[in-house]
Amino acid sequence: MPPADSSATASHIAGPLVETRGLSHVRDGRTVMRMGDWQLQRRAHALLLGPSGSGKTTFINIATGLLTPSHGAIDIAGQPMSALPPAKRDALRRATIGLVFQTLRLIPALSVNANLALAQKLALGRVDQPEIDRLIDRVGLSHRAHARPRQLSQGEGQRAAIARALVTRPQLVVADEPTSALDDANAHRVIDLMFEAADATGATLLVATHDGRIADRFTNRLNLVVPA
Numbered sequence: 770m771p772p773a774d775s776s777a778t779a780s781h782i783a784g785p786l787v788e789t790r791g792l793s794h795v796r797d798g799r800t801v802m803r804m805g806d807w808q809l810q811r812r813a814h815a816l817l818l819g820p821s822g823s824g825k826t827t828f829i830n831i832a833t834g835l836l837t838p839s840h841g842a843i844d845i846a847g848q849p850m851s852a853l854p855p856a857k858r859d860a861l862r863r864a865t866i867g868l869v870f871q872t873l874r875l876i877p878a879l880s881v882n883a884n885l886a887l888a889q890k891l892a893l894g895r896v897d898q899p900e901i902d903r904l905i906d907r908v909g910l911s912h913r914a915h916a917r918p919r920q921l922s923q924g925e926g927q928r929a930a931i932a933r934a935l936v937t938r939p940q941l942v943v944a945d946e947p948t949s950a951l952d953d954a955n956a957h958r959v960i961d962l963m964f965e966a967a968d969a970t971g972a973t974l975l976v977a978t979h980d981g982r983i984a985d986r987f988t989n990r991l992n993l994v995v996p997a
């Protein structure tokens with residue numbers, strides 16, 4: 770599917786990939802996320818670090834167009850995500866963002882290969898099997914391409930989820946707690962893999978976590994605090 774407004778995307782190609790202006794969110798009269806003004810430049814992989822309740826998931830839901838912020842605005846790839854109507858937000862998300870969750874959200878009835886093919890079909894309207902093969906190989910799962918998600922180890926599942934996020938060639942990969950459920954060795958492997966795969970496809974990473982083990986892997990760090 771083409772971007773919601775491809776001419777706008779092209780004209781902003783040199784601008785920040787993510788830009789927030791005065792962004793905050795209020796629930797039941799309480800501010801639960803305060804981001805203010807922030808920019809993520811292309812290729813400047815960023816870590817969004819903050820304790821439980823600091824609003825990381827709230828921010829991700831706003832950045833991906835699933836939630837409308839109470840105050841301020843967010844642009845993704847030069848387009849006003851928070852101001853678009855729902856259908857255009859969905860189109861912008863599909864065209865520009867790949868998502869990785871802690872709970873992997875792979876479709877249980879489909880093989881790894883078929884999960885990636887479906888992601889491409891939904892985002893691009895077509896399946897590019899050579900690209901699927903490349904990504905599955907890059908994350909070291911060639912021998913598991915036809916396995917179902919329940920047949921994978923936790924680390925293999927996380928690698929499959931990373932491949933699925935990148936197989937649509939998104940400009941932005943948003944990951945919510947991708948390492949929290951993993952042991953130290955696997956946590957570092959997953960981050961290595963995300964950097965490697967993002968750099969190979971030209972994507973920019975935005976990783977939200979409270980997992981301090983991976984903090985020093987990013988030079989671009991933003992600390993969210995629990996709003997007072």
Ligand SMILES: Nc1ncnc2c1ncn2[C@@H]1O[C@H](COP(=O)(O)OP(=O)(O)OP(=O)(O)O)[C@@H](O)[C@H]1O
Nearest residue numbers: 796801802819820821822823824825826827828979
């Ligand atoms: N659906 C909801 N209804 C009401 N309050 C909510 C809802 N979702 C989150 N909250 C509250 O909003 C605040 C921010 O939550 P959020 O999930 O964004 O934080 P987080 O930093 O992602 O936390 P964690 O690391 O524990 O996932 C918290 O105080 C939370 O209790």
